[in-house]
Amino acid sequence: MSALPVDVGGGPVDVLVRMQDPATMEDPYPLYAWLREHSPVHPNPTGGVYFVSRHQEARLVMRDPAFRSLTQEELRAKQPRIGRSRTLRNFLVGITNTNRPEHTRLRRAMAPFFTPQAVETLRRGARQRCDALFAPVVERLRDGESVDLHTEVTAPLAMHVIADLIGVPEADRSSIAPLVSRTLRAAHPTADEAALREADEATLAIEEYFTGLVAERRSRPRTDAVSALANGGGEDGGPALDQAELINMLWGLWMAGSDSTTAAMDHTVLEVIRFPRAARAALADPDPEAAAGFVEECLRHEPPIWMAASQLVPVRDVEVAGTVIPRGAGVHVLIGSVNRDPAVFPDPDRFDPARGVPGYLTFGEGIHRCVGAGLARMEITVFLSRLHAHLPGLAPAGTPVRRRLATQRSFDSLTVALPGGRTSSHRLTPHPSKSKESERA
Ligand code: HEM
Numbered sequence: 001m002s003a004l005p006v007d008v009g010g011g012p013v014d015v016l017v018r019m020q021d022p023a024t025m026e027d028p029y030p031l032y033a034w035l036r037e038h039s040p041v042h043p044n045p046t047g048g049v050y051f052v053s054r055h056q057e058a059r060l061v062m063r064d065p066a067f068r069s070l071t072q073e074e075l076r077a078k079q080p081r082i083g084r085s086r087t088l089r090n091f092l093v094g095i096t097n098t099n100r101p102e103h104t105r106l107r108r109a110m111a112p113f114f115t116p117q118a119v120e121t122l123r124r125g126a127r128q129r130c131d132a133l134f135a136p137v138v139e140r141l142r143d144g145e146s147v148d149l150h151t152e153v154t155a156p157l158a159m160h161v162i163a164d165l166i167g168v169p170e171a172d173r174s175s176i177a178p179l180v181s182r183t184l185r186a187a188h189p190t191a192d193e194a195a196l197r198e199a200d201e202a203t204l205a206i207e208e209y210f211t212g213l214v215a216e217r218r219s220r221p222r223t224d225a226v227s228a229l230a231n232g233g234g235e236d237g238g239p240a241l242d243q244a245e246l247i248n249m250l251w252g253l254w255m256a257g258s259d260s261t262t263a264a265m266d267h268t269v270l271e272v273i274r275f276p277r278a279a280r281a282a283l284a285d286p287d288p289e290a291a292a293g294f295v296e297e298c299l300r301h302e303p304p305i306w307m308a309a310s311q312l313v314p315v316r317d318v319e320v321a322g323t324v325i326p327r328g329a330g331v332h333v334l335i336g337s338v339n340r341d342p343a344v345f346p347d348p349d350r351f352d353p354a355r356g357v358p359g360y361l362t363f364g365e366g367i368h369r370c371v372g373a374g375l376a377r378m379e380i381t382v383f384l385s386r387l388h389a390h391l392p393g394l395a396p397a398g399t400p401v402r403r404r405l406a407t408q409r410s411f412d413s414l415t416v417a418l419p420g421g422r423t424s425s426h427r428l429t430p431h432p433s434k435s436k437e438s439e440r441a
Helices: 022-026 029-038 055-063 072-078 086-093 102-114 116-142 149-166 170-176 179-187 193-219 225-231 243-274 276-284 288-301 373-390
Strands: 041-043 049-052 067-069 312-314 318-320 323-325 330-333 411-413 415-417
Touching: 041 323, 049 055, 055 318, 055 330, 072 086, 086 179, 086 193, 086 243, 102 116, 102 225, 102 243, 116 149, 116 373, 149 170, 149 225, 149 243, 149 373, 149 411, 170 193, 179 193, 179 243, 193 225, 193 243, 225 243, 243 276, 243 288, 243 373, 276 288, 276 373, 288 373
Parallel strands: 049 330
Antiparallel strands: 041 049, 067 312, 312 330, 318 323
């Protein structure tokens, strides 16, 4: 039996509070192990909220029609704060909190931009962008400087890829990119009025920007997602979405495309640093599956999202793993815990790129499964191959700065150095035989 990792004074474990504890933010896995063992469907003492930490039960609540997303009215009644914040409202009225048939309509509207072919067309741009971002960074690292990879590479890379997909012109990107982290201030567990105001100003600025872009593309359409969404897709040949839905969708894609993928790449950097031999072996292997296995294991081992955004509710009282979840109670899946469930992933804390066990829930499950999973995998794979080619022997320079968010496990900065500087063996241009990306060019 695993002991409770931090003393809680003998009271019931408040997962929401524990997840804001800096030690848990750094390493949530002891808490997750305790929950899986002692309280796999955990009634939080705050009341009306249950945390699901094991794989079997997580898949059940995410797939079973006995569970659905909250309606807008239920959300507003449950969380009055939503009414006071444009940002919270946007997060919660988006696609992740809709049910069929509305969900199907929204999902159909965005699906064409995330097909495997659509992702492939973005790969070349991602690769070029990645090299362009790495070039000055490599020089600085070679000169002995330390560099924040989050600010200099991963965040701009993710931003440019989603901007390419949506069709945000190059000249506009630098003004709307910084709004993402300001918007995310609303997702901080203790966001006060000032933080919500700042987030709302950023949200409004993003919305105004996309409103202008939609108008522009209606008059002069191009071959990008914003033109397609603004001008077609509906059964009558008109837009499938009304204006509010369209702006919310663009806002949501901008947020989702920027932050989660950045966090996944940041975690990949840390895994490469922690497991350099595994990284070298995976990337030197001529079989592309080896590099893919490394990416998959990074995604399982350190998922960038703590818990799924949509709050699920049972439509009737449902018993799960011996606990009755009453009708209408909120259910959250702890993704990081599910991915380390030993019932599915033997020796789950071990980082093993050859594991080859499917079923991690980093991208969710069921109807809300992440539409951008293929895109994210492509970006991480491109990034990893470039990282390894440009910067073998990378080391941390200081402690990575984690962002304090309720649902995301992401960073504000990730500073690294290159011990040995110019004397270490690395090259600026990836060698074709070492880079899976080059082989696929
Ligand atoms: C590694 C990066 C990413 C991770 C870990 C991730 C994770 C997730 C998860 C867990 C969900 C399910 C949420 C729920 O059930 O409440 C989700 C949904 C979603 N993701 Fe991602 N995501 C990533 C990248 C992306 C990207 C690049 C995009 C596209 C721009 C995207 C767009 C979406 C959308 C639109 C949904 C809602 C789908 C629906 O409700 O049908 N995500 N994502």
